[in-house]
Every structure is written in C-alpha cells, then in structure tokens.
Amino acid sequence: MDRRQEILEAAAKSFSLFGYKATTMDQVAKIANVGKGTIYTFFANKEDLFNAIVVKLINEMRAEADSVAVEGASFEKNAHARLMQMLKFRETHQLYAKLIDEEKELRTPAVKEVLETIEKEIVSYIKEKMEKVIAKGELKPCDTELVAYLLFKSYLALIVDWGKTHDDELAEKRIVELLSGTIFKSLLV
Amino acid sequence: MDRRQEILEAAAKSFSLFGYKATTMDQVAKIANVGKGTIYTFFANKEDLFNAIVVKLINEMRAEADSVAVEGASFEKNAHARLMQMLKFRETHQLYAKLIDEEKELRTPAVKEVLETIEKEIVSYIKEKMEKVIAKGELKPCDTELVAYLLFKSYLALIVDWGKTHDDELAEKRIVELLSGTIFKSLLV
DNA sequence: ATATGACCGTAATTGCATTTTAGTCACTTA
DNA sequence: TAAGTGACTAAAATGCAATTACGGTCATAT
Structure with a gap:
C-alpha cells in the first residue's frame, strides 16, 4: 500500500490520541511501519505533516x-x-x-x-x-x-x-x- | 490616616504594577507602612484584599x-x-x-x-x-x-x-x- | 486593644544531570 | 540506483534536589 497514505493514517491516529506535542515522529513511523526517514521524503517536518492532517x-x-x-x-x-x-x-x-x-x-x-x-x-x-x-x-x-x-x-x-x-x-x-x-x-x- | 485605606491604596498600587501573583503581602505591608499582621486584621487573606480592590x-x-x-x-x-x-x-x-x-x-x-x-x-x-x-x-x-x-x-x-x-x-x-x-x-x- | 515582624510549613524556583526528540545522512536493500 | 532506513546529533524537554520565597499565624510589644 501507498506509503504516504500509511503515514497520514498513522499520524492522524497518533495526533488524535495524544495530541500534537505528545506525538513523536518515531511513534508515527512505528505505527505506519516505515522508517522515520521515510516520513521526511513525503513531509518537510512535523508541522507539515500536521497541516496535512488538518x-x-x-x-x-x-x-x-x-x-x-x-x-x-x-x-x-x-x-x-x-x-x-x-x-x-x-x-x-x-x-x-x-x-x-x-x-x-x-x-x-x-x-x-x-x-x-x-x-x-x-x-x-x-x-x-x-x-x-x-x-x-x-x-x-x-x-x-x-x-x-x-x-x-x-x-x-x-x-x-x-x-x-x-x-x-x-x-x-x-x-x-x-x-x-x-x-x-x-x-x- | 486610616490604616485600612492605606492598605487598600498600597495594594491597588502593587497589583497594578506587578499583578496578583507577583504582589506579596510583605510588599503591600511595606508600601502601606504597616506590619504584615495588620493587613490580616482588615482582610481575611490575599484574595480577600484583591477582591476589595476589584x-x-x-x-x-x-x-x-x-x-x-x-x-x-x-x-x-x-x-x-x-x-x-x-x-x-x-x-x-x-x-x-x-x-x-x-x-x-x-x-x-x-x-x-x-x-x-x-x-x-x-x-x-x-x-x-x-x-x-x-x-x-x-x-x-x-x-x-x-x-x-x-x-x-x-x-x-x-x-x-x-x-x-x-x-x-x-x-x-x-x-x-x-x-x-x-x-x-x-x-x- | 491594636499592631507587629519573627517564625512555620508549604509552594515555587533554581541549577544541573539525564532523557527525549526532530531532523539528518551514510549506508542498506530491492 | 532510487527508495528506504535507523543510528546519530544538537537542541530541547524533563526530572530532581537544594534552596528560596511566600501566605498566614501568633507570641510579644506598644
């Protein structure tokens, strides 16, 4: 399945459950089953990922x-x-x-x-x-x-x-x- | 001059200048030229004094x-x-x-x-x-x-x-x- | 009778050691 | 060789102990 989508879903889940601050990029990577670096090939930084969810x-x-x-x-x-x-x-x-x-x-x-x-x-x-x-x-x-x-x-x-x-x-x-x-x-x- | 009034004026000055938290009862006593205990003969506590000012x-x-x-x-x-x-x-x-x-x-x-x-x-x-x-x-x-x-x-x-x-x-x-x-x-x- | 400030217990603050985290990048994998 | 990864780094957050500051009291002074 499309990695970008997996990351978005993982991030949505984590932000919803723990909020912005308490969500770590490691956390999102783990939930999405991708390496942390992969997130940064789709999103410039944590805030960028957050904005996509919003x-x-x-x-x-x-x-x-x-x-x-x-x-x-x-x-x-x-x-x-x-x-x-x-x-x-x-x-x-x-x-x-x-x-x-x-x-x-x-x-x-x-x-x-x-x-x-x-x-x-x-x-x-x-x-x-x-x-x-x-x-x-x-x-x-x-x-x-x-x-x-x-x-x-x-x-x-x-x-x-x-x-x-x-x-x-x-x-x-x-x-x-x-x-x-x-x-x-x-x-x- | 009336001590209660002096205390009220001192408190008003201090609350205005420093806010509620940063105003200490020692501070108010000093400005009002009274002992700290005297404040407590007119006002039950800091909040009570504050309410009077408000x-x-x-x-x-x-x-x-x-x-x-x-x-x-x-x-x-x-x-x-x-x-x-x-x-x-x-x-x-x-x-x-x-x-x-x-x-x-x-x-x-x-x-x-x-x-x-x-x-x-x-x-x-x-x-x-x-x-x-x-x-x-x-x-x-x-x-x-x-x-x-x-x-x-x-x-x-x-x-x-x-x-x-x-x-x-x-x-x-x-x-x-x-x-x-x-x-x-x-x-x- | 009224006023006082030294005193008390608690809460806030400070300084510091430790841990956590966002983001990177040299390396792996397919 | 393009895409993916996680060990690594610098910076920020956190935890903790020692210290300080504060609201409120009360034995004493006036």
Missing part, C-alpha cells in the same frame, strides 16, 4: 456541515444547522477536541495556529454560503465577511462560552429565538 | 461608562458609547490591563475568577440599562439577559478578537454599521 479535518467538517443543510430551506434554518453541526464537530471529532484541549492546557504554538486556521475556514464557509443566498436574492447584500464573523462568534459565545460561566446550558430554542429575532431577521430582504 | 475597579468602570452616555440619546448610541468605553477601559486601566495579561500568561486562578466577575458585571450593567429603556417604551421587551450577553460578546469579538487574527483593526464605522443594521435595529419597537 486539511483532511477541515474537509470532513465541511462535509458534515453540508450534510445537515436542506435544499430549499431558508438561509436561517440552514445556517443554524450548519453552525450547530460545526460546533458539535468541535467536541465530537477526536482530533479537533484533542487540539482544543491541548491549546488550553499546553499552549502549543503550532496548535494555536491550526485552530485559528480552522476558525477562519468556518467563517469563510459561512461567508460563501451567505453570498450564494444573496445572489439568489433571498438575503440583502451586506458586509458578508463581518456578518459571517459575527454569526460564528455569536454561536461560539452562546453554545460554548455561556456554559463556562453559567451553571445551566442555554436551551437551543432560546438561542434560536434570540438570533432569529435579531441578526437573522435583519438579513432578510 | 470592587473599586468595577465602580470606576461603571462611572466611566456612565460618563459617556448622553441624556436623551438613543439606546443604540448610548449602548455603543458605553460598551466602547468599557472595552477601552480594559486596555487603559492599569490594573485591568495587567490582570488580562496575567490571565493570558500565568493563568492565575484568582485572576481568572476576578475577570469573570468583571465581565458578568458588564453584562448586568448593559442589561440594567436595557431594561430602563424598555420600561420607557423605546425598545421592545426581550430576553434582556441574553441580548446583553450577545451585545457584550459581539463587541468583544469585533473590537478585541478581530485584531488578534487579522492584520488590520476594524474601523469603528464598519462596526457601527454592522450592529446598527443587525442587532440594534431588531430591538427597536
């Missing part, structure tokens, strides 16, 4: 977000479903969850960078979907970059941050009512 | 936020001015800025707690102002707790977070246009 993660996330959208549903419904799915992905996806934990506990710089990349990806994903819907005339034209950013940050605040400083989680219904009545409403034509 | 900080912040509001101006105008002022206060106020830095660098638990307290204070301050304006009939009744939280988090995202992952800061005008057209608009009767 590209896969981003694709999986996009696929999952796409899978919950419904053809013909309103922008609000689909954007909500997509954002909720991506935030769920943060906790569900073993590697993503591990990286968030590592960023909080270890402050590994490579991990911080990668998490920022993923968040930027989420924002541009939302922006992209918004622009499609604007082109269809369902939404008013607007500062899509900023609105997408605001939407993402709002969901992050309500779904993730709220729980950290309050005893009870927010009910999804309460969130929908809030955002439906404020941000989403104002975007309609 | 209460002062919160009052200063409220005062500054109140000072930029204009009698008779719209909720949007005043809320914007107040939130901008409080976010400026985060960077301007020596102690507040020091604590944010210490939380980022050192992760001192007492500092984390205190920063959460301050943020909760900001949210309830906004909530309080909102409810007054709703009582006057200028705004629709709504989930004030959540809207205040959303407003605060939105400003934090646009003013503070944006700059961390983008090269350029957001122009205040662009922010006003975004929020005016989305959240604020939807709150009007």
